[in-house]
Amino acid sequence: MKKTIVVQRNDPDTDAATNSRKLAELKELAHAADYVVVGTFVQSIYPNRKYQIGPGKVDDLAGLVESLDAEKVIFNNQLSMTQIYNISETCKCEVMDRFQLILEIFAARATTRRAKLQVELAKLRYEHPKARSIVSLQKKDERQGFMGLGSYEDSYEQDIKKKIVRIRTELLQHGNGSESLRSFRHERGFSLVALAGYTNAGKSTLFQSLVEEETVVKDMLFTTLSPTTRSLMVNNRKMLLTDTVGFIEDLPHLMVDAFKSTLDEIFLADIILLVVDMSDPVDIIRQKLAVSHDIFGERADGVVIVTALNKADLLSDEELQEKMEVISDLAPAPVMISARSGEGLDELKRVLYENLPEWEHCRISVPMSEEGISMVSWLYDEGIVHTIEYGDAIRMEIEARDEIIQKVKPFAMYS
Structure with missing residues (x-):
C-alpha cells in the first residue's frame, strides 16, 4: 500500500464545514484505492496557475513528502497537466487529482463488460482535451510512465477520438440491460432489498441493526466488488438485504455513466432502501437526494424506493x-430512524414488508404420503404456510410467489 499525502486548496471565502467534509471524503477515497494517508496539506488561497497551491507552499509540500517518505500526492482540486508536471517535478513523486483517483477506483471495481467500457470512455474523455499538453510534456521530459500514460506519438489525439467512437458504438450495441436484470431478479424467486446512499449516512450501521448481526461491514466507498448480503425475515417473508455502494459528493460529470454501471446489484432489487443523513445541512440533503434519484434514473423504473x-x-x-x-418533494412518505439506537426500525421493516412484491394465496390438499410430506417441507422453505391440518390428506393455506403457486395448482382446493 502506497503512502500518500492528500492536498486541498480552499478558496478563502468557502465554508469551513464544507471544506472539512470534502477533505474527509478525499481521505476515504484514498483508503478505497488502498493508499495509506500519512499526511494532510491544506491551504486557503485562490488557485495558482502553475501549481494550484502557492509556489512557496509547493516547496513545503515537497519537504513533507520527503520527511514522511510519501510515494504519491493526491489533490482534491482538479489539476491541469502542466500543474501535475510542475508539482511532480518539485515533490519528486507521483501526483494525481481527485478525478484520476476516482477513475483508478472505478477501473479496479468494474466487473462487467459494460462497466469496464464506461470507465475506459471516461478516461479517454478526460484525456482528450489535454492530449496536446500530454504529448508536449512527454517531449519535454521523456520519463517513461509520466502520469501513468506511457509514451505517446503526435497521433495521440486522433487515437483517442477513434477509441471514443469505437467504445460508444459498442455501448449502444450492449444497451443498458435493465430488462434482463429485472427478469433475472424475478427468476431468483426471493425478494431483494438494496441499501444505497452517501458515505457516512449510517448505511452500514443500519445494515447491522436490521440483520441483528455483528457483521464486519466495510465503511468504504465503492465496495461493489464484495457487497455484504444477509437474510432478513419480516412477517415470515424472507428478504436478502445487500449493503452495496456509498455515493460521493461532486462526482465528476465524466464519471456519472461509469458510476451507474457499477450499480447493477441495486437494479436487481425489488426495493431500494435509500439512507439519508438528516444531520447534514438541508441544502446538502436536497442535493444528495436529487443526485441519488438521478443516479437511479430509468434503470430503477419499477423498483420501489423507500427513503x-x-x-x-x-x-x-x-x-x-x-x-x-x-x-418533501424528494422524499415522499419517508421513515424516520436512528440506525444506532434502533428507533424507527420496526416501522421501517413494516414499510419494507408492505412494498414487497405481492404473493398469491392458495388453499391446497396434498396426499398424506412421503411425497406429500416432502412438498410440505418445500412449501415452508419457498413460501408462507398460514395454516396446516393433518388428516386423510394434508390441507394447507399458503402464500407464495406465482412460480410456486403454478406448481401446486394441481392440488388447489380453491384460490
Missing part, C-alpha cells in the same frame, strides 16, 4: 419538521 431519514434523534422536533418540509 430512511437516519440520525433523526440528533435533531429537535422543530429542526426535523423544517427539514422535512424542504425535502
Whole structure:
C-alpha cells in the first residue's frame, strides 16, 4: 500500500464545514484505492496557475513528502497537466487529482463488460482535451510512465477520438440491460432489498441493526466488488438485504455513466432502501437526494424506493419538521430512524414488508404420503404456510410467489 499525502486548496471565502467534509471524503477515497494517508496539506488561497497551491507552499509540500517518505500526492482540486508536471517535478513523486483517483477506483471495481467500457470512455474523455499538453510534456521530459500514460506519438489525439467512437458504438450495441436484470431478479424467486446512499449516512450501521448481526461491514466507498448480503425475515417473508455502494459528493460529470454501471446489484432489487443523513445541512440533503434519484434514473423504473431519514434523534422536533418540509418533494412518505439506537426500525421493516412484491394465496390438499410430506417441507422453505391440518390428506393455506403457486395448482382446493 502506497503512502500518500492528500492536498486541498480552499478558496478563502468557502465554508469551513464544507471544506472539512470534502477533505474527509478525499481521505476515504484514498483508503478505497488502498493508499495509506500519512499526511494532510491544506491551504486557503485562490488557485495558482502553475501549481494550484502557492509556489512557496509547493516547496513545503515537497519537504513533507520527503520527511514522511510519501510515494504519491493526491489533490482534491482538479489539476491541469502542466500543474501535475510542475508539482511532480518539485515533490519528486507521483501526483494525481481527485478525478484520476476516482477513475483508478472505478477501473479496479468494474466487473462487467459494460462497466469496464464506461470507465475506459471516461478516461479517454478526460484525456482528450489535454492530449496536446500530454504529448508536449512527454517531449519535454521523456520519463517513461509520466502520469501513468506511457509514451505517446503526435497521433495521440486522433487515437483517442477513434477509441471514443469505437467504445460508444459498442455501448449502444450492449444497451443498458435493465430488462434482463429485472427478469433475472424475478427468476431468483426471493425478494431483494438494496441499501444505497452517501458515505457516512449510517448505511452500514443500519445494515447491522436490521440483520441483528455483528457483521464486519466495510465503511468504504465503492465496495461493489464484495457487497455484504444477509437474510432478513419480516412477517415470515424472507428478504436478502445487500449493503452495496456509498455515493460521493461532486462526482465528476465524466464519471456519472461509469458510476451507474457499477450499480447493477441495486437494479436487481425489488426495493431500494435509500439512507439519508438528516444531520447534514438541508441544502446538502436536497442535493444528495436529487443526485441519488438521478443516479437511479430509468434503470430503477419499477423498483420501489423507500427513503430512511437516519440520525433523526440528533435533531429537535422543530429542526426535523423544517427539514422535512424542504425535502418533501424528494422524499415522499419517508421513515424516520436512528440506525444506532434502533428507533424507527420496526416501522421501517413494516414499510419494507408492505412494498414487497405481492404473493398469491392458495388453499391446497396434498396426499398424506412421503411425497406429500416432502412438498410440505418445500412449501415452508419457498413460501408462507398460514395454516396446516393433518388428516386423510394434508390441507394447507399458503402464500407464495406465482412460480410456486403454478406448481401446486394441481392440488388447489380453491384460490
